Amino acid sequence: MGLHEPVEDWASDFDHTDDAWAADPFPIWNELRQTCPVAHSDRYRGVWLPTRHEDISAIAYDTERFTSRSVVVSEFRPPHEMAPAGVAPPISSDPPFHKGARRVLLPAFSPQAVDRLEPSTRAYCEELVDGLRGHDVVDAAEGYAQHIPVRVIAHMLGLPEADADRFRGFVNHVLEGVALPMEERAAGMLELFEYLKAQIDDHVAHPRDDLISYLLDAELDGEKLDFFHVGRTIALLLIAGIDTTWSAVGASLWHLAGHPADRERLVAEPELLPTAMEELLRAYAPVTMARLVREDMDFAGCPMKADDFVLLPFPAANRDPDAFDRADEVLIDREVNRHAAFGLGIHRCAGSHLARMEMRVALEVWLEAFPTFHLADPAAVRWSGGQVRGPRTLPLRMS
Numbered sequence: 243m244g245l246h247e248p249v250e251d252w253a254s255d256f257d258h259t260d261d262a263w264a265a266d267p268f269p270i271w272n273e274l275r276q277t278c279p280v281a282h283s284d285r286y287r288g289v290w291l292p293t294r295h296e297d298i299s300a301i302a303y304d305t306e307r308f309t310s311r312s313v314v315v316s317e318f319r320p321p322h323e324m325a326p327a328g329v330a331p332p333i334s335s336d337p338p339f340h341k342g343a344r345r346v347l348l349p350a351f352s353p354q355a356v357d358r359l360e361p362s363t364r365a366y367c368e369e370l371v372d373g374l375r376g377h378d379v380v381d382a383a384e385g386y387a388q389h390i391p392v393r394v395i396a397h398m399l400g401l402p403e404a405d406a407d408r409f410r411g412f413v414n415h416v417l418e419g420v421a422l423p424m425e426e427r428a429a430g431m432l433e434l435f436e437y438l439k440a441q442i443d444d445h446v447a448h449p450r451d452d453l454i455s456y457l458l459d460a461e462l463d464g465e466k467l468d469f470f471h472v473g474r475t476i477a478l479l480l481i482a483g484i485d486t487t488w489s490a491v492g493a494s495l496w497h498l499a500g501h502p503a504d505r506e507r508l509v510a511e512p513e514l515l516p517t518a519m520e521e522l523l524r525a526y527a528p529v530t531m532a533r534l535v536r537e538d539m540d541f542a543g544c545p546m547k548a549d550d551f552v553l554l555p556f557p558a559a560n561r562d563p564d565a566f567d568r569a570d571e572v573l574i575d576r577e578v579n580r581h582a583a584f585g586l587g588i589h590r591c592a593g594s595h596l597a598r599m600e601m602r603v604a605l606e607v608w609l610e611a612f613p614t615f616h617l618a619d620p621a622a623v624r625w626s627g628g629q630v631r632g633p634r635t636l637p638l639r640m641s
């Protein structure tokens with residue numbers, strides 16, 4: 243952030259990496275929804291921003307006119323030759339290739355597979371809260387939320403947990419470094435792929451019972467996945483699994499710290515947690531994905547050009563009053579809640595069972611250990627901008 247011109251007009255010159263968007267994007271989306279429901283910016287060589295649930299959903303479902311060849315907005319457009327797999331299958335794959343690339347992954351993220359990960363996730367959360375006890379102020383983003391998904395995904399993939407800082411560096415580079423000069427961005431990507439190549443080579447030489455070895459052994463249409471497919475899918479899982487869950491857990495703790503009545507009710511009625519969690523996912527959905535326009539066309543009266551980006555702000559869809567009653571309020575006992583936090587259409591999150599388990603366990607363990615906590619300094623909370631939004635600095639007073 244801070245690498246671009248400041249935004250003065252959100253309807254015609256928006257930038258999703260702007261500090262104002264990171265700090266509080268909701269008024270921006272609410273205003274646009276009423277005045278200019280599909281905004282446009284020339285930044286990033288052309289990008290559109292729909293803000294109504296109806297439009298976001300229509301685009302997410304329309305894989306004919308909108309391709310997933312790139313889902314992260316930057317100056318760069320991946321070459322067409324990377325199709326059909328794309329840079330990170332299955333998220334970057336279009337039909338028909340997408341179906342098989344997704345199917346290969348699903349067994350590893352089934353409810354049964356996720357259940358097996360719950361005891362180790364809980365033990366790790368307990369270890370983290372033990373380390374935080376006795377402090378007046380703790381940073382819940384840095385000292386708690388960020389560690390959980392890193393540990394879980396490293397364990398699943400079979401990557402050394404000691405490399406956690408490196409994973410976070412890679413993720414930060416891919417998701418928040420979109421405005422960096424091209425050479426710097428390419429160098430960071432190369433470092434990620436070199437790291438993964440060494441890990442995959444090691445798994446080829448010494449197969450084990452983990453997700454990297456599983457993918458190396460998996461077949462698509464009767465053939466083993468090629469080395470690049472495996473490498474890119476692993477890169478996707480690192481990127482898709484870390485900042486997202488970190489953000490969801492952090493935003494939930496931020497909300498509870500600032501809304502004592504909700505916190506007290508959840509502590510008194512822990513059986514409400516699954517419903518509350520869905521509401522927190524709706525209200526603070528961390529993930530905004532993107533598509534590229536396939537060919538010049540008109541969408542909702544907008545002249546879209548081939549290779550324009552279109553952001554899919556699922557969090558804005560979740561706040562649309564045409565889709566949800568009292569959309570801007572957090573109702574932790576909201577019963578009907580078909581939110582779009584995990585996306586819409588064929589790319590809907592493949593890791594949603596895992597994400598929900600991590601979130602539930604992280605919140606259960608936290609609330610049991612610390613039933614009382616408040617924002618220590620609301621002005622010191624820092625949110626990540628760009629396509630995955632969540633608190634990155636979250637000082638809480640623990641009394």
Ligand code: HEM
Pocket residue numbers: 302310313332333334344347395478479480482483484486487490527528529530531532556582583584585586588589590591592593594596597598
């Ligand atoms: C609260 C946490 C999470 C949120 C909010 C979230 C959100 C999303 C969203 C919105 C999409 C749709 C992308 C699109 O339409 O282009 C998606 C896709 C995906 N997510 Fe998640 N995600 C979370 C956690 C995870 C985790 C923990 C994993 C696995 C480690 C994961 C793996 C994936 C994969 C593989 C896809 C691509 C699916 C496909 O293309 O078929 N996600 N996620």
